[in-house]
Structure formats: C-alpha cells, structure tokens
Amino acid sequence: MKHARVIYEGAVHEATERDGRLQLKDGRLVAEDAVHWLPPLAPAPRPRTILALGLNYADHAKELEFKAPVEPLVFIKGEGTLTGHRQLTHRPADVQFMHYECELAVVIGKTAKKVKRDDAHDFVAGYTVANDYAIRDYLENWYRPNLRVKNRDTCTPLGPWLVDAADIANPMALALQTSVNGKITQAGNTRDMIFDVPFLIEYFSSFMTLQPGDLILTGTPDGVVDCRPGDVIVTEIEKVGALRNTILAA
Structure with missing residues (x-):
C-alpha cells in the first residue's frame, strides 16, 4: 500500500x-x-536519525573522479532539511552548481540493534523517494560534506509515498531516473549500489540502535546536472513513486 x-x-x-x-x-x-x-512520515515516530550515503554507486564515484569506497561513507542530516512532494527547494543566489540526487530511502519499522544481514528486511517499514540536493560550491571534501552542502532547509524533498516493504519484493532491483523539465538526465538501478540495503542495516545496527522512523538515504548513480531556478525536477523510482520538486531562487 x-x-x-x-x-x-x-x-x-x-x-x-x-x-x-x-x-x-x-x-x-x-x-x-x-x-x-x-514528507510521508507519521507524526510519531518522526525520524530521530537520518543517515545518508555518499558515493554508494561506483559509476557516481567514477563521475566525480573518486575510487569506490571500501566501507560506507556516511553523514547525518537534520529533519529540518525534509520537505514534501510538489514543494519548492531554495537555491542560494551565490552558487554556481546545485544538483539533485535521486535516492531510495529506507524507513526503519522497528528497533534494530545488531541485526544480521539475513534478517534486515524484517526491520524495514517501507520505502520512499528522496532527492538529496547538494551544493558543490560549499563542498570542502566529498568524504565530509559540510552543513551548508547537505543540511539546508527544503533541500531534501521526500515522497510522495511511503510504500509498504511487503509491496517491494526486491529493493535491490529497482530502476530509477531523474528528469529536468521533462528531459531525462539520470538513469540507473538500485542493483548497482556498492553497499545494499541489508548490508547497511547490519552495518549501522552493529554500532548504533536504529529506531522506528529513522531514515537511510542510499546514494545516487551518475548523471547529476546543475539545477537552476524555475527547473522542475522529477526523481522517480520503480514501484515507489515519482517525486516532483521545483527550484526557487533564494
């Protein structure tokens, strides 16, 4: 559902x-x-923790001239970054390059601590689409994106739907794409993740407790382009939904 x-x-x-x-x-x-x-998250539980992956697709790492990571590159996001389907994302007036990132977002369904890979799917409530915008101008280090890159208000649209985990037979075989003003600019598949969903749940829960409502944003493939004020961005994942968002000059 x-x-x-x-x-x-x-x-x-x-x-x-x-x-x-x-x-x-x-x-x-x-x-x-x-x-x-x-954002398609119930008032309670709201996400206590938002974990986001960097360079989790080998083609995206290559696009940025980085070697594929040997362990997850992770950063934390604040809840204030989230906004909904059909909403506006603000682009600061002084930036030269701000790009989308179409990502499968995993919503944790129950408390997860020291979960084994084979049991990981039992701890997923469902999936949604995230567009985790990044502002390249403010980037100091791809391995440590600072607050101005990834923790800006309105810069993480989420939705439109939270799809029950039971309705997604294999989250690691979903086509994804992004279009800008109706032109497809990015295409990929979740099977190309370096670290898949079961691995990530096992990895995170090995040293921290995941709570219901927590989010894991799983990274984006190659094909990111600059987004200008007035652009309409649609990030779409097979069986999960098409998330629409419009860029507004700040």
Whole structure:
C-alpha cells in the first residue's frame, strides 16, 4: 500500500493512494493536486536519525573522479532539511552548481540493534523517494560534506509515498531516473549500489540502535546536472513513486 501525509482544508491527514487519487482516513477522495504534500512520515515516530550515503554507486564515484569506497561513507542530516512532494527547494543566489540526487530511502519499522544481514528486511517499514540536493560550491571534501552542502532547509524533498516493504519484493532491483523539465538526465538501478540495503542495516545496527522512523538515504548513480531556478525536477523510482520538486531562487 502507498501511504501519504497531506494538508487538506487546513488539517493534516494521513492518506492512501486509490485509483490515482488520495483517500483520506475519513473516506473522502481528493485529487493529488488539491492538497499540500508533506514528507510521508507519521507524526510519531518522526525520524530521530537520518543517515545518508555518499558515493554508494561506483559509476557516481567514477563521475566525480573518486575510487569506490571500501566501507560506507556516511553523514547525518537534520529533519529540518525534509520537505514534501510538489514543494519548492531554495537555491542560494551565490552558487554556481546545485544538483539533485535521486535516492531510495529506507524507513526503519522497528528497533534494530545488531541485526544480521539475513534478517534486515524484517526491520524495514517501507520505502520512499528522496532527492538529496547538494551544493558543490560549499563542498570542502566529498568524504565530509559540510552543513551548508547537505543540511539546508527544503533541500531534501521526500515522497510522495511511503510504500509498504511487503509491496517491494526486491529493493535491490529497482530502476530509477531523474528528469529536468521533462528531459531525462539520470538513469540507473538500485542493483548497482556498492553497499545494499541489508548490508547497511547490519552495518549501522552493529554500532548504533536504529529506531522506528529513522531514515537511510542510499546514494545516487551518475548523471547529476546543475539545477537552476524555475527547473522542475522529477526523481522517480520503480514501484515507489515519482517525486516532483521545483527550484526557487533564494
């Protein structure tokens, strides 16, 4: 099932997808363009921790002239970076290169500590699409992206749906693509991750406790391009959804 959180008629609603429309909990059916979309995470639990992978696709590492990492390159993001489907992301006026990153986002479903790889999927509530924008101008080191690169308000659109884990038979075989103003600029597949979802859950839970609602953003393949004010970016993952976002000059 596909779940969403939206604002409709001034109130926050949980909703599910039904025949191309949103069905609110009270049974009303509303059009997708009649609501304000929020990140598809319930009010509780909200993400306590957002873990994001850098250089988790070998082709993206090559694109940036880096060797593929031998262990996960991870940074922490704040919840304030998140925004929803069909929302605006602000591009600072002084930057020269700001690019999207289409990523499969894993939502943890129950407390995970010292989880074995073979059991990892049991701890996943579902999957959603993340667009983890990066501003190259502020990048000091690819291995340690600083706060201004990855922790800016509105710079991590998430959604539109949280898709139940049971509905994604194999998260490691999903096609993904990004389009800018209707032109496809990025294409890849989650099978090309260096560190796959079961590995990441085993790895993280070996030294920290993952809580329900925590997020793991799993990285992006090659094909990133500069995004300018007015550009409409659609990051799409097979069976998970198509996340639309518009760049606005800050």
